[in-house]
Amino acid sequence: xxxxxxxxxxxxxxxxxxxxxxxxxxxxxxxxxxxxxxxxxxxxxxxxxxxxxxxxxxxxxxxxxxxxxxxxxxxxxxxxxxxxxxxxxxxxxxxxxxxxxxxxxxxxxxxxxxxxxxxxxxxxxx
Numbered sequence: 001x002x003x004x005x006x007x008x009x010x011x012x013x014x015x016x017x018x019x020x021x022x023x024x025x026x027x028x029x030x031x032x033x034x035x036x037x038x039x040x041x042x043x044x045x046x047x048x049x050x051x052x053x054x055x056x057x058x059x060x061x062x063x064x065x066x067x068x069x070x071x072x073x074x075x076x077x078x079x080x081x082x083x084x085x086x087x088x089x090x091x092x093x094x095x096x097x098x099x100x101x102x103x104x105x106x107x108x109x110x111x112x113x114x115x116x117x118x119x120x121x122x123x124x125x126x
Contacts, residue, residue, distance in 0.1 A: 007049075008046065008048060011049050016034065018094065032087060036087040036091075043063045044059075044060070051104070052092065052105050060085075060113070064085065067081075078119050081115070081119070090110075092105060092109065
């Protein structure tokens with residue numbers, strides 16, 4: 001199985017540069033975002049971001065539901081799943097306005113990464 005997509009790596013580098021210099025994010029936040037994007041890429045088989053479609057978001061959410069913490073072996077918490085999905089959602093909203101992606105990715109498509117209302121309440125209660 002592929003371990004990376006060169007085109008995606010260039011896009012991620014541009015996004016990380018945006019987070020660091022334009023959005024003022026910390027290195028810890030940038031690392032979490034990079035990890036979340038890598039999880040998404042793994043779920044799609046490292047397909048190009050510009051070919052994003054809604055079914056990929058649905059499959060990613062399902063895969064996150066089934067994922068386990070590598071250290072403890074327990075299922076990922078609702079807060080972790082929510083944070084991961086939120087980071088990927090923000091990335092796709094950013095990507096929807098980039099040249100070459102505007103006609104292919106719509107900002108509303110990123111909404112498919114949202115948590116359910118029940119999961120949001122649980123995640124924020126923690």
